[in-house]
Amino acid sequence: MSETSVVLIGVFDGVHKGHQLLLNRAKEIADGRSIIALTFDPHPTTVFAPDRAPTMLTTLADRVELLKIHNADQVAVMKFNEKFAAMSPEDFVATVLVSQLHASTVIVGKNFTYGHKAAGNVDSLIESGIAHNFTVDVQELKADTEVISSSRIRKLVIEGKVEEARELLSRPHRLDGVVVHGEKRGREIGYPTANLGKIDGQTIPADGVYAGWLTVGINFWPAAISIGTNPTFEGERGRQVEAYALDQQGLDLYDKNASIEFGWYLRPTLKFDGLDELLVQMKKDCDKARELTEK
Numbered sequence: 001m002s003e004t005s006v007v008l009i010g011v012f013d014g015v016h017k018g019h020q021l022l023l024n025r026a027k028e029i030a031d032g033r034s035i036i037a038l039t040f041d042p043h044p045t046t047v048f049a050p051d052r053a054p055t056m057l058t059t060l061a062d063r064v065e066l067l068k069i070h071n072a073d074q075v076a077v078m079k080f081n082e083k084f085a086a087m088s089p090e091d092f093v094a095t096v097l098v099s100q101l102h103a104s105t106v107i108v109g110k111n112f113t114y115g116h117k118a119a120g121n122v123d124s125l126i127e128s129g130i131a132h133n134f135t136v137d138v139q140e141l142k143a144d145t146e147v148i149s150s151s152r153i154r155k156l157v158i159e160g161k162v163e164e165a166r167e168l169l170s171r172p173h174r175l176d177g178v179v180v181h182g183e184k185r186g187r188e189i190g191y192p193t194a195n196l197g198k199i200d201g202q203t204i205p206a207d208g209v210y211a212g213w214l215t216v217g218i219n220f221w222p223a224a225i226s227i228g229t230n231p232t233f234e235g236e237r238g239r240q241v242e243a244y245a246l247d248q249q250g251l252d253l254y255d256k257n258a259s260i261e262f263g264w265y266l267r268p269t270l271k272f273d274g275l276d277e278l279l280v281q282m283k284k285d286c287d288k289a290r291e292l293t294e295k
Contacts, residue, residue, distance in 0.1 A: 005102050005104065007101050008023065011040055012067060015169075029105060036101055040079075041060050055202055089120030093128040160205050174259050175199050178196070189282075191286075208227060209285050213260070214243040228269035
């Protein structure tokens with residue numbers, strides 16, 4: 001008989017504290033068995049209701065890495081498409097959980113549904129477990145008293161409440177992208193910023209100024225971060241996410257992969273009457289960001 005495994009099932013977007021409870025539970029009961037996190041990509045909503053598909057808290061690569069950091073020995077990524085969505089609950093159990101993953105215990109959140117039209121739920125999974133010889137461990141994704149969900153965290157991030165999001169994620173919310181050419185205005189006024197591009201589909205915090213960190217390769221710098229349309233300057237532009245690495249000179253980061261992590265919200269985006277006022281405020285922002293990131 002092949003080795004059996006403990007399988008956790010979920011989208012696991014954000015690998016937040018609620019998900020970590022499931023992963024810790026798996027570790028507790030694994031007893032030498034392999035722990036496999038089964039996740040789906042893209043998010044199921046993109047197939048069922050594309051217009052309501054949420055932005056993601058983590059890229060797939062980050063999600064896989066975080067699942068492994070939090071106890072998963074392996075991560076199985078299931079392509080979520082029409083064909084997979086049409087699978088009956090029984091087929092999903094027999095083909096995926098039993099034949100492919102050799103599950104002897106399956107851990108799910110209590111609202112778990114699966115199979116065509118989400119016809120399968122915790123009760124049907126328990127019944128299938130009896131037939132296929134695996135047990136089902138149902139957990140509530142709770143830390144404190146409230147249920148922790150990716151949608152709750154997503155809402156906090158979109159509202160700019162990055163400290164609260166950080167608490168529920170157990171780490172700062174981050175965006176992964178590539179440093180692209182902006183308007184070079186920061187460079188002219190003494191605050192050269194890394195403009196983050198290729199962040200489509202990720203959850204971008206509300207417009208405003210934040211303190212956090214910028215990572216490029218092996219470099220990790222405290223940063224002042226701005227999100228918005230730079231209203232002080234003339235002209236129309238899209239929303240930009242840019243980070244100024246505090247006290248760094250002469251960095252050339254163009255076309256490099258970069259991550260921006262959000263530690264604290266400092267202030268809303270303001271339209272200043274002129275450059276002097278803006279520079280005074282930017283110095284204050286940098287001082288505050290320096291103070292917070294040195295804690």
